[in-house]
Amino acid sequence: MDPILELRGVTKHYEGFSLRDVSFSLPRGYVCGLIGPNGAGKTTIVKLILGLAHVSSGQLRVCGEDPATAEIAVKDRIGFVHEVPSFYDHISVEALASIVRPFYSRWDQPLFDALAREFELPTRKWFGSLSRGTRTKAALALALAHHAELLVLDEPTSGLDPVFRRELLERLVAYVADGQASVLFSTHITSDLDRMADYITFIRDGRLVFSSTREEVFDRWVVVRGDPGVLDEATRSLFAGVEVGAHAFTGLTDDAPRARKHMAGRDIVIEPATLDDIMCYTGRTC
Amino acid sequence: MLRNALRKDLLLNARHLWGILPWFVWVAYAMSEPDAGRITAVGAAFVGALMATTIAAREDKLRTSATLASLPVRRRTLVQARYVVSYVVGAVTYLVVAAMAAVLPWSVQRAAELFEVKTLLLTATLASTAIALLMPVVLRFGLLGVLVFLGAFQVVGVVLFVAADFFAARSGARLFFGTIERGVVALYSGLGQAGPIVETALIVSLSVWLSFRLSVFLAERRDL
Numbered sequence: 001m002d003p004i005l006e007l008r009g010v011t012k013h014y015e016g017f018s019l020r021d022v023s024f025s026l027p028r029g030y031v032c033g034l035i036g037p038n039g040a041g042k043t044t045i046v047k048l049i050l051g052l053a054h055v056s057s058g059q060l061r062v063c064g065e066d067p068a069t070a071e072i073a074v075k076d077r078i079g080f081v082h083e084v085p086s087f088y089d090h091i092s093v094e095a096l097a098s099i100v101r102p103f104y105s106r107w108d109q110p111l112f113d114a115l116a117r118e119f120e121l122p123t124r125k126w127f128g129s130l131s132r133g134t135r136t137k138a139a140l141a142l143a144l145a146h147h148a149e150l151l152v153l154d155e156p157t158s159g160l161d162p163v164f165r166r167e168l169l170e171r172l173v174a175y176v177a178d179g180q181a182s183v184l185f186s187t188h189i190t191s192d193l194d195r196m197a198d199y200i201t202f203i204r205d206g207r208l209v210f211s212s213t214r215e216e217v218f219d220r221w222v223v224v225r226g227d228p229g230v231l232d233e234a235t236r237s238l239f240a241g242v243e244v245g246a247h248a249f250t251g252l253t254d255d256a257p258r259a260r261k262h263m264a265g266r267d268i269v270i271e272p273a274t275l276d277d278i279m280c281y282t283g284r285t286c
Numbered sequence: 287m288l289r290n291a292l293r294k295d296l297l298l299n300a301r302h303l304w305g306i307l308p309w310f311v312w313v314a315y316a317m318s319e320p321d322a323g324r325i326t327a328v329g330a331a332f333v334g335a336l337m338a339t340t341i342a343a344r345e346d347k348l349r350t351s352a353t354l355a356s357l358p359v360r361r362r363t364l365v366q367a368r369y370v371v372s373y374v375v376g377a378v379t380y381l382v383v384a385a386m387a388a389v390l391p392w393s394v395q396r397a398a399e400l401f402e403v404k405t406l407l408l409t410a411t412l413a414s415t416a417i418a419l420l421m422p423v424v425l426r427f428g429l430l431g432v433l434v435f436l437g438a439f440q441v442v443g444v445v446l447f448v449a450a451d452f453f454a455a456r457s458g459a460r461l462f463f464g465t466i467e468r469g470v471v472a473l474y475s476g477l478g479q480a481g482p483i484v485e486t487a488l489i490v491s492l493s494v495w496l497s498f499r500l501s502v503f504l505a506e507r508r509d510l
Binding site for chain 1 (some may be wrong): 287290293294297298301350351352353355356357359360375441507509510
């Protein structure tokens with residue numbers, strides 16, 4: 001089956017920032033966490049998928065189609081939550097839904113009503129008077145109510161309370177369970193992805209560092225800690241990033257077997273890397 | 287899809303469009319003045335169309351452009367809807383003034399006169415000019431662009447007025463305003479004959495079409 005989302009050599013140039021040669025794909029029925037520090041290019045990827053920005057070069061396919069030529073068909077199958085859900089402030093959530101509804105061919109009003117109740121949305125209140133978390137919930141209800149095949153969520157958990165955050169993550173796992181829909185989840189809160197992401201795509205400085213299954217990531221990436229004395233030119237070359245303190249160094253590598261072999265017998269500790277470790281240590285050279 | 291986009295613009299901006307109410311209060315007052323009715327009706331359509339044209343600028347201000355562009359609708363359709371909304375609002379404001387002329391007991395303006403072909407064509411020409419000029423500016427430069435554009439017009443107008451007052455006949459300003467006035471009068475009287483009607487219709491249609499093409503081009507190439 002075709003992947004629901006496929007980027008091949010996608011490049012986007014802005015003044016002062018470029019997303020370069022990014023390639024990854026997301027099969028149906030999975031959650032992909034898009035991680036990276038602020039300014040890495042996550043939101044740019046989201047914008048390219050939603051057609052808010054234009055690809056400079058490369059190929060982007062959503063649901064098997066090119067969004068540039070099948071714009072409406074593609075967007076009809078995407079649900080989105082932007083980083084800061086913005087709409088006209090003087091309109092109620094109820095009215096907002098009535099405006100959005102006719103654009104979608106598979107809008108499900110009973111589902112939207114049920115989601116609004118479940119999320120405890122004050123549907124008659126003006127959008128502008130809602131907290132950021134409640135705005136996100138409203139945007140999420142709109143995104144889910146038209147049976148989207150691809151959910152594109154840009155930092156959706158920022159501003160959410162821990163209880164709803166957990167519920168949201170569980171909901172997303174359930175959403176993809178039938179194998180028909182997928183979720184692209186951009187975040188820098190990596191703990192959101194530890195349990196629910198099937199794939200992890202890591203972007204840094206506009207470049208793809210890796211895109212793999214979560215198992216592969218946790219199998220391959222390890223953190224090595226030890227006395228700075230063991231660091232020499234050869235051991236440094238093992239690491240994708242290394243931080244040296246007064247009494248210890250921390251190195252990150254995606255080749256755990258080689259690190260174990262190379263540093264066997266030395267006074268070091270090798271631990272599985274967390275996504276936070278990968279984000280923090282990649283590229284560090286001090 | 288155009289219908290949905292049109293509905294969206296009207297629903298989202300209905301509240302803002304009430305901002306034209308003070309104009310109608312002034313119109314109600316002016317209806318007792320001989321000949322004021324016709325001018326206020328044409329002005330109402332002009333102002334209404336102008337206000338509706340700035341919808342995109344408000345979307346910029348509220349940062350909703352990205353949300354709207356993420357919906358399954360082409361940007362071309364969103365632009366189309368804005369042109370249609372501008373004409374609809376212009377027409378509605380004109381009809382409101384015509385209704386006021388008919389019902390206000392102190393009105394000296396006969397409502398039927400507002401539906402003379404010449405007056406309607408002049409209104410359509412002026413409203414179309416406003417829409418055609420402003421829409422690409424709104425789409426390209428957003429709220430700031432509109433403010434600068436309209437502000438610059440105001441400043442230039444004030445400067446020219448002051449210059450005309452101080453330097454009277456020596457100033458080119460008087461000539462400038464005189465030319466505009468004579469142009470509008472000539473246009474108005476010309477719109478009673480078939481030839482000028484066709485010429486004006488062609489020029490206005492071409493201007494609006496070019497403006498629309500430019501607006502679509504600007505909207506489609508813009509990264510949000």
